[in-house]
Amino acid sequence: MSTSNPAADPTAQHFDVVVIGAGFSGMYALHRLRQQGRRVVCLEAGDGVGGTWFWNRYPGARVDIESMQYSYSFDNDLQQEWSWSEHFSPQPDLETYANHVADRFELREDIRFETRVNELTFDEAADEWRVGTAQGERFVAKYVIAATGSLDVSNVPEWPGLDSFHGEAYHTSRWPKGGVELAGKRVGLIGTGSTGIQLIPEVAAVADHLTVFQRTPNFSLPSFNRELDPEYEREWKADYSLRRQEVLNTHGAVLMSNVAEQRSIFDYTDDEREEVMERAWNARNGLEFIRTFTDTSTDPEANEILAEFVRNKIRAVVDDPETAELLCPKTYPIGGKRICVDSGYYQTFNRDNVKLVDVRAHPIEEVTESGIRTDDADYELDVIIFATGFDAMTGSMLKLNATGLDGVRLADRWADGPKTVFGLMTADLPNLFMVHGPGSPSVLAQMITTGEWQVDWILRTIDYLEDHQISRFGATSAQEDEWATELDTVASRTMHSKTDSWYTGANIPGKPRVLLMYVGGFERYSNWCTRATEQEYAEFEKK
Numbered sequence: 001m002s003t004s005n006p007a008a009d010p011t012a013q014h015f016d017v018v019v020i021g022a023g024f025s026g027m028y029a030l031h032r033l034r035q036q037g038r039r040v041v042c043l044e045a046g047d048g049v050g051g052t053w054f055w056n057r058y059p060g061a062r063v064d065i066e067s068m069q070y071s072y073s074f075d076n077d078l079q080q081e082w083s084w085s086e087h088f089s090p091q092p093d094l095e096t097y098a099n100h101v102a103d104r105f106e107l108r109e110d111i112r113f114e115t116r117v118n119e120l121t122f123d124e125a126a127d128e129w130r131v132g133t134a135q136g137e138r139f140v141a142k143y144v145i146a147a148t149g150s151l152d153v154s155n156v157p158e159w160p161g162l163d164s165f166h167g168e169a170y171h172t173s174r175w176p177k178g179g180v181e182l183a184g185k186r187v188g189l190i191g192t193g194s195t196g197i198q199l200i201p202e203v204a205a206v207a208d209h210l211t212v213f214q215r216t217p218n219f220s221l222p223s224f225n226r227e228l229d230p231e232y233e234r235e236w237k238a239d240y241s242l243r244r245q246e247v248l249n250t251h252g253a254v255l256m257s258n259v260a261e262q263r264s265i266f267d268y269t270d271d272e273r274e275e276v277m278e279r280a281w282n283a284r285n286g287l288e289f290i291r292t293f294t295d296t297s298t299d300p301e302a303n304e305i306l307a308e309f310v311r312n313k314i315r316a317v318v319d320d321p322e323t324a325e326l327l328c329p330k331t332y333p334i335g336g337k338r339i340c341v342d343s344g345y346y347q348t349f350n351r352d353n354v355k356l357v358d359v360r361a362h363p364i365e366e367v368t369e370s371g372i373r374t375d376d377a378d379y380e381l382d383v384i385i386f387a388t389g390f391d392a393m394t395g396s397m398l399k400l401n402a403t404g405l406d407g408v409r410l411a412d413r414w415a416d417g418p419k420t421v422f423g424l425m426t427a428d429l430p431n432l433f434m435v436h437g438p439g440s441p442s443v444l445a446q447m448i449t450t451g452e453w454q455v456d457w458i459l460r461t462i463d464y465l466e467d468h469q470i471s472r473f474g475a476t477s478a479q480e481d482e483w484a485t486e487l488d489t490v491a492s493r494t495m496h497s498k499t500d501s502w503y504t505g506a507n508i509p510g511k512p513r514v515l516l517m518y519v520g521g522f523e524r525y526s527n528w529c530t531r532a533t534e535q536e537y538a539e540f541e542k543k
C-alpha cells in the first residue's frame with residue numbers, strides 16, 4: 001500500500017487506515033485490515049469495546065433480534081464455540097461477547113480507547129486524511145472508515161432549568177457502569193420508545209415510585225424472551241454457514257420462522273384473520289408478528305386492522321381503562337415507527353407505584369430544582385431518566401467535523417439532509433467510508449451481519465484502489481442524486497416516511513425531515529453495491 005508521508009506531519013501518527021469506533025463493525029474492520037497486512041488503528045471514544053452495547057447499559061437493555069442471528073459470522077470456530085444463554089440477548093451478554101471477540105483476535109493492541117475523534121480534514125496535496133482527537137492526538141491515513149454507529153449522539157431536549165435539578169439525572173445511553181441505586185427513590189422517566197419500554201418495568205420493580213412522562217405511545221409486542229433452547233442452538237450450528245448466506249438474501253437480513261401466512265389480510269374473513277393474528281401473536285417470535293400479512297405495511301386499511309388487534313391486546317392487559325387508552329397509539333400506523341418489543345411493559349402500569357402522565361396534553365415546561373413541571377402540575381423527583389433517544393444516523397458523522405475537497409464541510413453538504421451513495425460514501429469527502437451510514441439499510445437490517453458485509457465491500461474497494469494505484473476515490477453528486485431517487489422510490493411504498501420518528505429526523509427540532517435509511521431491503525441494497533464493484537466503480541471519481 002502507498003503509505004502516507006511522515007515527513008509532512010512528523011508529530012502525527014501515520015497509518016494506512018484509521019477506523020473510528022470499536023463497535024461490532026469497527027472491530028470487524030480492524031480485524032480484517034490487520035489480516036490483510038494494512039497498518040491500521042481503531043480510535044474509540046469509550047473505554048471498552050461493543051459500541052451500542054458498551055454505552056446502552058441501562059437495566060433491561062436487550063436486542064430484539066434472536067441471539068443465534070445477532071452475532072458475527074466471519075469465523076466459524078467463533079460461531080460454533082460461542083453459546084448464548086437467552087433467545088434475545090441482554091446487554092451484559094452482548095458486551096461480554098464483544099470483549100471475548102476483542103480478546104480472541106487480540107484487537108485491543110490496535111484500539112486506542114478514550115480517544116474521541118473531533119476533526120477530520122482531507123489533505124488534497126497528499127490525498128490523505130488528517131484526524132484530530134479531543135485528547136489532542138493527531139493521526140494521518142489514506143483511508144478513514146467511520147464505524148460510528150447509527151444511535152450514538154444522545155438527545156436531551158433543551159428544557160429550561162435542566163442544570164438546576166438537585167437530584168440525579170441520566171440519559172439511558174450514558175448509564176453509569178456501576179448502575180444507579182433507585183431503591184426507595186421517586187423516579188421520573190421521560191420517553192416511551194424502545195429504550196423507555198425496556199427500562200420502565202425494571203425501574204418500577206425497585207423504585208419507591210415511578211412517573212412515566214409519555215408524549216407519544218408506541219406499539220410494543222411481547223418478546224417472549226426465554227432461555228435459549230439447546231436443540232434450537234444445535235439446529236442452527238449444524239448449518240450455520242448456509243444460514244448466514246441465506247440471511248443476506250432476505251429483506252431484513254434475518255431468517256424468519258414460518259408463522260407468517262404471507263397473504264393479504266383481506267384474503268380472510270373477520271374471524272379467520274383474528275385467528276391468524278392470534279396464532280402469530282402466540283408464536284413467540286417478537287418482531288415477526290408485524291410481517292404476518294403482505295399488505296399491512298403498505299395499505300393503511302390493512303394496517304389499521306393489525307393496529308387495532310394490538311390495541312386490544314393493550315386494553316386486555318392494562319386494568320385502568322383511561323391509562324390503557326393513553327397507551328394505545330392512534331396517530332400513526334403500526335410499523336411506521338420502529339416496533340418495540342418488551343418484557344412486561346404494559347403490565348407495569350397495573351402497579352400501585354407507577355403513574356402515566358400525558359405530556360402531549362400537558363407538555364413539560366421546565367425542570368425545576370426538585371423535579372419536573374408540566375403546564376398543569378409539579379412532580380417531585382429524586383432521579384430523572386431521559387429515555388429521549390438520539391440524533392440518529394447523521395449525528396455521529398457530523399460530530400467528526402469533517403472537511404473535504406475545497407474546504408467543503410460535511411455539515412454544510414448535509415444541511416438539507418444527508419446525501420450519500422449506498423450510505424457508504426458521500427461526495428467531496430474522498431477515501432472516507434461509512435458503515436451503516438445514512439442511506440444504507442442500517443437499523444432496518446440485522447446490523448452485525450450487514451456491517452460485516454459493508455466492511456467487506458469497503459475492503460474490496462480499498463484492494464481495488466491499491467491494485468490500480470488510485471490515490472483519490474470518491475462518490476459524485478450525480479451518483480448521490482441517483483441513490484436519492486432509489487431511496488425515494490422504495491420509501492414511497494412504506495409508511496416510514498409518512499410517520500414522525502427518529503427514522504425521519506422528526507425527533508430533533510430543526511433537523512431536516514428525510515427518511516434516513518434505505519427501506520428497499522438488504523438483498524436489493526447489496527445488489528446495487530455489488531453492481532458498482534463489478535463495473536469497476538465506473539461512476540465513482542478516481543485519481
Ligand code: N01
Nearest residue numbers: 062063064157191192193194195196215216338387388389
Ligand atoms: O429513542 P426514541 P429510544 N418531550 O427516539 C420521547 C433502538 N433500540 O432510545 O415519540 C417528551 O425511539 C419521544 O416521544 P415522541 C431502536 O432502533 C433498540 O427509545 O417523540 N418526550 C419518545 O417516546 C429504537 O427505535 C432496542 O413523541 C420526548 C422517546 O422520547 C432506537 O434505539 C432497545 C421529547 C424517544 O424514543 C431509539 O430508541 C432500545 C420531549 N421533548 C433502543 N423528546 C432493542 O434492540 C423525545 N421524547 C430492543
